[in-house]
Amino acid sequence: MRCLIYAKSIDSTWVKDCFPEVDRYLLKLVNKPLLEYYLDFAAILKISSIRIVSDTSIKEIENHFKDGAKWGLDISYSLARPEDSLKSVYLKNMSFCREEDLIILDGFFFIDYDHNNLISYFEESKIISCNDINRHLIYLSKDTPFNEIPQLICYYDQSISVREISSVLDYYKLSMEILTRKNKSYVLPGYSNEEDAFYGVNFIFPHTSQVTKPLMIGNNVRFRNNTSVGPAAIIGNNVIIDANTTITESIVYEDTYVSSDLELSGKIIYKNRLISGLTGDSILLTDNILVSQIEMGIMTSFFNRFVQWMISLFLVMVLLLPWLILYLPYRLLKGKPVSDFIINKNLAIKSYLDPEKMKKSSWGRFLLHLQLDKFGLLLLVLSARILLVGNQVFRNNTRNRKLINDLPVYTPGVYSLFESVDAEHGNVEIFYELEYINNCSTIYNLNILMRVIWKRFCHGYKK
Structure with a gap:
């Protein structure tokens, strides 16, 4: 079946x-x-191949799900025009659709089923039911022409239903219902050794914070002192919740910072957007409201900047001779391995040595041990254009420009928190940038500097 x-x-x-x-x-x-709920549903029905059709760019979806091997499925992708009807899409994908029996998922909806019951129905070869009066869920046998009115999967009992997600209110209501009443019906992310509680990896919270079930906590989440989360709270990946904040019956979407001293109930928080789950009203929070605390943390004092400037001057003096003796011959023989980097919130671009290119040769890796790739950036510190320790200096590409725009504050530095930890590239980057912004201080910066220098000297460049 397809x-x-x-x-x-x-x-x-x-x-x-x-x-x-x-x-x-x-x-x-x-x-x-x-879409992953759809794939779980398809896997239970032992569907072998899936064709995902979109009338907008499909690149992000394809990057996420790839060929479907993770779900034991063969996933392919196709584009449609916005004006294409389901029949047009079917005819354009005729070669895929006509080879086996076909299930069509048409529209933006949620398939409401009990995972365990659906498996038992299928294994016992019972007829699977569906109350889909709008025909979002369609079954076509291999020999059935599309021009004939497609039949629904069948009626037996109410093991399956289809729920449209036509507004943010539907989204909020459905999310709360899955968490509080149906969390055993689906395969949800995270681990759970207690009922109604799901936790991701790298979740850190102090003993003064409180969590109340039911709740879902994503990966790379930090709670500060005296936070209270739950009941009925969904916290996404890469989230920081600051001190003295209470969150109940709310969704904090991934890559979001929640400021201190807030009481949020019945809300959806998406970055700097606050949405009521009860009325659908949405407001954009200004930086002064949402990130007042982190702005205070990132606005480094004169003393902090002076300390960073003096250390940078010392590092330039230490690295100058190795740079002249070792790097200049490397440049003459190997060329200039540079890339464009973004050096401020306004997305200004400068070209500097790229360690990803330098690590391809043994000579380049030796230079990375000595941190000579940072020599040009240290000169920027002396001219007060960047900091010695700050946010990560990102390469200039679409993904990183978007990430910088998502950050409430971006003050790049030669050394960064991300370099000091054993983290992989990917969606965790924004978490460490938010973590740095929230904790920035002179002592914190010095700790990062020492960790990065020692790590680089002992282990080289690892990214």
């Missing part, structure tokens, strides 16, 4: 209104992309 998935963008315009940078297929319900 499956064709098609959701026209016009069916989910509210997603772009409320979550501007999230693809509708990747919108997370209880920290799990909507």
